[in-house]
Amino acid sequence: MHELSIAMSIVDLVEEEMAVRGVEVEAVHLKVGLLSGVVKDALLTSYEMACMQTPLEGSRLVIEEVPILVDCPNCKVRRPVLSVQWFRCSECGTPTAEVVEGKELIVTALELRQ
């Protein structure tokens, strides 16, 4: 359950942005890769707790999940993997660890209070 410390990092980061930009935030948009090690539901619950008694209390966390893409050494293109437990090109089955997408944990945008 490291989601709470991640939620607190998100709150810190957004509070900094709010101060710099002089805005109020209604929702935080976050990209979460399937290899980021973060469980979406646990993060949503933690976010609510992390926001308590901060300027973000009552704000929403909007999570966009990012699928895993690898560079297939055989097909020479980016492909999805068969599954998290089956790290092979979904087309030709070649094993590969060259992950190009799916590790993200990025705050992408802030929805401002009108």
Add this chain to the structure above:
Amino acid sequence: MNTEPRLVEVRKNVLKQNDIIARALRDQFRDAGVFVASLVSSPGSGKTALLERTLTLLRPHYRVAALVGDLATENDAARLSRSLAPVKQITTGTLCHLEAAIVQSALGEWDVNHLTSFSWKTSEILFARRHTTSARISGLCSCR
């Protein structure tokens, strides 16, 4: 009146600080030619047993070392010490994963240039250097 939500793009990496340290560690191991493995799996699945056997078999031929993470006890380090390889325990309290900074500080006085192999487990980490193998290290590992 405009009712569309107003969005500002930010693109900030939540784990930026961890990634910076993890990259520095990865570079440090690569430069020293140390092979690094991170063992992560379910409780009771045999990480310590695998590591104990691996360290025992490798130690006569390679300079191996291990870092072990546990919530409360030093039992794993005690078990692995029987292999006679250098072993260090990280006790994390309530934290169930090792962050890059925790690994960095646990490495402490160990001179990675004198290792051939290193491993950790978050329970455990195994370090091993082979002059032809480049180091791999995962930035953040979890012990679920």
